[in-house]
Amino acid sequence: MPKNKAIKKVLVIGSGPIVIGQAAEFDYAGTQACRSLKEEGLEVVLLNSNPATIMTDKDIADKVYIEPLTVEVVEQLILKEKPDSVLPTLGGQAALNLAMELEEKGFLKQQNVRLIGTTAETIRKAEDRLEFKSTMEKIGEPCAASLVVESVEDGITFAESIGYPVVLRPAYTLGGSGGGIAYDRRQLIDILENGLRLSRVGQVLVERCIAGWKEIEYEVMRDGRGNCITVCNMENIDPVGVHTGDSIVVAPSQTLGDKEYQMLRTSALNIINELNITGGCNVQYALHPESFEYCVIEVNPRVSRSSALASKATGYPIAKVAAKIALGYTLDEIKNAVTKKTYASFEPVLDYCVVKIPRLPFDKFISAKRTLTTQMKATGEVMSICDSFEGALMKAVRSLEQHVDSLLSYDFSRLSKEELLEELKVVDDQRIWKIAEAVRRGISYKIVHEITKIDCWFIDKLAVLVEMEQALRACAPRVAAGRSIDIELLKEAKRLQFPDTVIARLTGLEEGQIRGLRQRNHITASYKMVDTCAAEFAAETPYYYSVFGSENEVEETRGKKKVLVLGSGPIRIGQGIEFDFCSVHCTWAFAKEGYETIIVNNNPETVSTDFDIADKLYFEPLTPEDVESIVNLEKPDGAVVQFGGQTAIKLTEALMKMGVPILGTKAEDVDAAEDRKIFDAILEKCAIPRPTGGTVYTAEEAKKVARRLGYPVLVRPSYVLGGQGMQIAINDHDIDEFIGIINRIAQDHPILVDKYLQGKEIEVDAVCDGEDILIPGIMEHIERAGIHSGDSISVYPAKSITEKTKRTIEEYTKRLAKSLHVSGLINIQFIVCGEEVYVIEVNPRSSRTVPYISKVTGIPIVPLAAKVIIGYKIRELGYTPGLQPEADYFAVKMPVFSFEKIRDADISLGPEMKSTGECLGIAKTFDEALYKAFLGAGIKLPKFRNMILTVRDEDKPEAVEIGRRFEAAGYKIFATEGTAHALKEAGVKAIAVNKIEQETPNLMDLILGHKIDLVIDTPPQGAERAKDGFIIRRNAVETGVNVLTAIDTAKALITSLENMDIQKLTLVDVAQI
């Protein structure tokens, strides 16, 4: 029972699709909160448009609505479900903004629904720049000199009164979206115009620039009685100027004395008290590096990315406690789930050091600037724990899975000293590697600090690592002379978390020799517990991290069968939250079957790294050596790799060498699906056609194959996810370019060249038990083949293929799954041209669409797959094998992009995946489902009923028809000359506009005029992308205009707009499916 008895039914609002600045951390927070509410016997209604989340599972909430997060939807949902309370503080900024709109409209009051967690007044005080500033002034908490402006003119006047540079922060935006630092008037105008438009309330804060100060954060909790505690403080290694989401962060702070620490802690408590927050809150400070002067940067009156990090860094379950506080409990009434002896009203202390490193998407957006600013760009992050800073940093680096394993991984040794000093000025994701190089060159800490403003303490720690590198390298002559290395040195290198591979590379020994030396001298990893209290109290949290040179605390458990579940690491484009969903469900399924479960993962944002998901959690890098140490201790009976994306799959071979049986589909069968020759043989045996193609290693071979097949061809590296490096080539020139790019990404595997077929793309996920298969449903992509499946709109059930084709797909799936001896999940992509079905890709493992198809069909395929892996047969599990009956509703999965966050990234879609997240539209009719999906993705039309149409020649016939329909819907169409001509010829009204290099008024003026609803721009295929189109698309995205780059998407959009009314949506409870 909740403390506040009036609360019986709570609506929890989630954060929607994963975008940069709002990622998996809110699934973690929301899931934890929902479980916490249900624990109290409450009825929980959940709203979140993101189907890949765990929080939208029917066992997490009682009623689950995967519907667009718009005011209209929430209103209709409140009328339908009649909750007595709304909890908006666990769904990020998205949920908070929604709650505020509803409150301001008076709707909540009208319906007698209360906001719990925090009041509207509190949200306003914290979020509205003006109110926040005056509140801070009232309690004497300093803020940087600033002014909220609503026009560019006012911005200029103020900026010039306080002097450049100034920082710009739009009100109510995500991840600092639209913000930046302006060093002169021109930059100010640029950023300000954009920021004003992006802000929901048209306000931007112009602020004194405090770049270079220390950036410190405090996570604070407060209950309704006014008790407050700080959970954790964190220090950003990158000083103010880099968004905290893009900074390397350490917890607790390292360079603050008790005076500074307590000064800011007291300030944070004063602030949370004054704002009257009940729940969790994050306060960010800028602290002058050479005085006690500080400024409050920002307060988030809700659970945030930082609080997810603080939760994982300390073991203190912030979201869970915040939910209990929302129900009226006080901190001293809530048990500390870790110690079970103490209460939530105590401050965690750490006896270790935590380092977080952001995962940046520059490997996906090759054209994008790597520079880091106040605009967040990271898609995810990794965290690591160790008893030294150096160790934690080394572990975090290798957790990134970006082909980095040490401070040597980016090579700046070829730069001259002057060039290196210049490079140090560039604030990007390679900065610590540059600093390491500077240290190697003997450049003084002082100089490095003056350029980077990074505290000398951190520079010295990087120097410790560089010194170890040098000491190891100094062993090379000894090793070459046939001698071994000093054991004390090896011990110290391992204490600093140098991986064996790096030690081997530096000393010239073989990796196996290092391992042998370690084993003989008992230099092995031991594990310590995260217990919130630095061992002051006995704790039973099964949450561990590795150290070298200390006593092991973890006992090998015996009795039950033991399964090792490998997680999916940091969220990145192509490998998102879906795989965490799969890992968690797999863990739960094995636990239900009586297994002891062990999760290894390093992503602090996820549900899988919550310590109460598996029986044991190892917060560790997912490299062979790190996993082997765990295997040596735990001796699992088997490992599951098919649910953790490529991260886990890549460990298969290593696990087998360690003697750990792979549960489910065998490694050789996974290989068979990737190996062109073997796979072709299997297809032939199964009599399944595939687009013709070949396997090549060089550009010359590729061109030979391409000419044989005829252009266009699809070029891609094998063993990748998310279409990394995949491109459509239309001529030899493209091949040269693409193969060049592929080879830049470290790559031991061959390159595939296939005939490019333009047909319908179909996808299935299936469970196979070795004999039978179970296909929950067939999904059809709206965009034709050539656009990555992750970036395509996906429709269930497939609506434009015949029954006969469906049976063919079912049959092919069965043949393939059986031939590959699949035990568990398989994902297959087909191309359908007429009645012909071709296989284009087979992945014998879980896929991105698994959560989506599970939810919309109500068939829990991850638990089913897990049971099949354990040995059950599909028939025993209550299912009739084969393709399951189709639902009587439509479900549309829509990709969501974060293009506005990544400067200079090309937004046009192709075979390389670019979306960061997804949302769902589900309804009785296809049109409504589609409409909801667009709405969920943020495309809310019409506004001004103006659009721009500019298409490549081959799309013109279809563009004309689309234009006609938009015209009928009341749109005024602007088009570039060729497109306009085509439209006019067909009798569609169009206004021809100049291209951007032509004189004004041109396309750019139109876009910057802020009166355009939509740009439809289909770029020509191949590498010859017009610069013009690129600029149009970038500018449109950055000014918040919807841009579609595929003709099929445009057709789908007009279809949905023609038939729908936002006020008359039917809401579907997917828990009933």
Place this chain on the structure above:
Amino acid sequence: MKAFLILEDGSVFSGTSIGAKKDMISEIVFNTSMTGYLEVLTDPSYAGQAVVMTYPLIGNYGITPDMESKKAWPDGYIVRELSRMPSNFRSQGTLQDFLEEQGIPGIAGIDTRALTKLLREKGTMNGMITVNEGYNLAEILPKLRAYTVGDVVSKVTCEEIYVLPGDGPKVALMDFGAKNHIAQSLNQRGCEVTVYPADTKTSEIIHSNPDGIMLSNGPGNPETCISIIEEIKQLSNTNIPIFAICLGHQLMALAHGAKTYKLKYGHRGGNHPVKDLASGRVYISSQNHGYAVDFSTVEKNIAEEAFVNVNDGTNEGLSYIGKSIFTVQFHPEACPGPQDSGYLFDRFMDMMKGA
């Protein structure tokens, strides 16, 4: 140079010598503060003890002007890693040099978490830090078992009276090993603070006609402070408002017939929640005590429980019935640690003003 920490149960930790190169025998206690190592080192309550810091990285911000007394008091210092290069705008030197100057031997590079768990499970133990690789356990262990902290208040108290001028109420501060911030917290509120040595007679205090009396923190077993307890009895029979912290709190309870006992491993750190029973509010407090008042031995008509530790339910404060006396086990003067309970000094100010 190698160093060894030997505990009375025979456990040996080997690490690197830090600070002074000499042997020491002391009671080993752990502190969980993540910042404030200098305040801990200079807190006179650690006299007679050697301190283990549970946070692994110590010395990061060097030696700052934040000493809580004129010197460092612990007999020994035990850390996981001593920072080789401090960085802070106020840093005047390294912790390594400071320990050497202060003549404090220490050990680094040991598994402080394993040590802390040992102390938690077995209770506070005596131990030895030595740099002698040829140590002989059979000789050492009986010595360790024989060690007692003894009378340490007389070692840490000031030798002569001194005054911090102010134009507000006059406070007599009994120095049993006071941290500077007790006097400073009063002085900042305008008090004229006169600091007296621990053996000052009641008559002298009363003669100076103070508006309030402050009993400080201090080291050791409170029961051994027999003569001080006698003086406190007399002080508490005057009408002068009294506020006591830590050892002062324990001595006041003893003066009223209550009993104290030794905690298994004490409370030392900056994260202990205490509940103000009058308001129901919980505050995070700075703590450093190995003994506690057994509230069940406090006569009902003498004092009420004012604060309780939320974690283990031990007594954290008393309010004496019918008297202007209140005492707390924790440290409202903070330094190191949270400043949440600083309001207690305001309460004392109000008492002195007769509010």
